[in-house]
């Protein structure tokens with residue numbers, strides 16, 4: 001491999017990603033626009049035309065936003081690599097002693113990228129989301145979130161970065177194996193700290209109040225033999241009207257969290273079925289399997305990085321021509337993660353498909369342990385409240401969607417409901 005050939009490969013991968021994403025986005029817009037004037041038959045009784053049209057407009061507006069976002073991303077990636085941004089940052093920090101030169105380099109890359117992304121992030125929240133009535137955050141809350149997020153990134157990320165830089169320098173030929181072990185340990189630590197230390201920085205969590213929903217959930221947990229450290233309500237309505245429910249932590253530290261927005265829109269039986277779906281993910285070991293896959297993927301990536309780090313064409317092909325800069329672990333790490341996305345982009349449909357399979361399995365679990373009908377009606381309410389499109393383009397959906405398209409998912413729940421009704425009679 002020569003540097004020139006690698007540059008061509010990189011440009012080809014970037015161009016492919018850009019063109020494929022744009023084509024998929026255009027397909028999605030066309031599909032949603034084509035079905036805008038009519039609610040699909042399966043939802044005609046439950047979703048009014050005005051809500052369906054709002055979902056169409058919201059989906060199209062988000063696609064337009066994504067188009068700008070991707071263009072900015074493309075320019076930022078090119079700016080750091082082929083146009084010499086990283087080489088410039090490396091020369092600015094070259095006088096500092098190691099490892100602080102590489103820490104400073106990483107901070108420059110992170111801060112400059114974040115500042116370039118800030119206007120778009122602002123626009124998404126205060127124009128796009130606000131236009132459709134979803135935004136509840138204020139400018140001061142939004143700014144406070146950024147400051148807190150940056151503080152968490154420094155407190156958690158700086159020790160991690162220092163440890164990684166040290167391992168690359170002193171770990172010998174197998175430094176990447178040590179970095180991998182460190183990365184796994186770091187992820188476990190974050191999972192342990194997240195529910196009790198990190199999430200409360202951003203939201204208030206209060207115990208789920210007694211009532212029909214709580215009684216049903218406790219009965220469901222007992223029925224499925226599931227112990228949790230607590231049932232919590234999160235004040236998601238402070239920032240947005242989008243609703244959700246999730247599990248955090250693991251082992252004895254795990255919690256079940258409901259967005260307050262979800263509890264106000266769903267009936268107790270629907271809340272129960274949504275939780276049964278989440279329990280399904282847990283019981284069918286989806287969470288453990290996903291963690292194992294991501295651990296395997298990070299091992300492969302680190303082995304690849306260790307090999308690339310020895311190849312001069314990897315640096316020279318991506319805009320680093322100075323041999324002193326090539327020897328810096330910080331340059332290697334930043335360059336790798338800046339250049340990686342276009343090379344792994346075509347794996348997105350594989351992970352999306354894997355995730356959709358898990359969703360079907362969790363739905364079947366919920367149908368078995370709670371109610372398929374209640375889950376279907378909960379999902380329909382959530383589609384309406386979140387303005388999710390009911391008529392996505394099948395190719396766009398196959399490529400990106402972690403959840404099955406609404407019509408297919410609700411259709412499967414309908415047949416599960418009929419099965420269990422048939423079984424009972």
Ligand SMILES: [Zn+2]
Pocket residue numbers: 277278281358359362
């Ligand atoms: Zn799910």
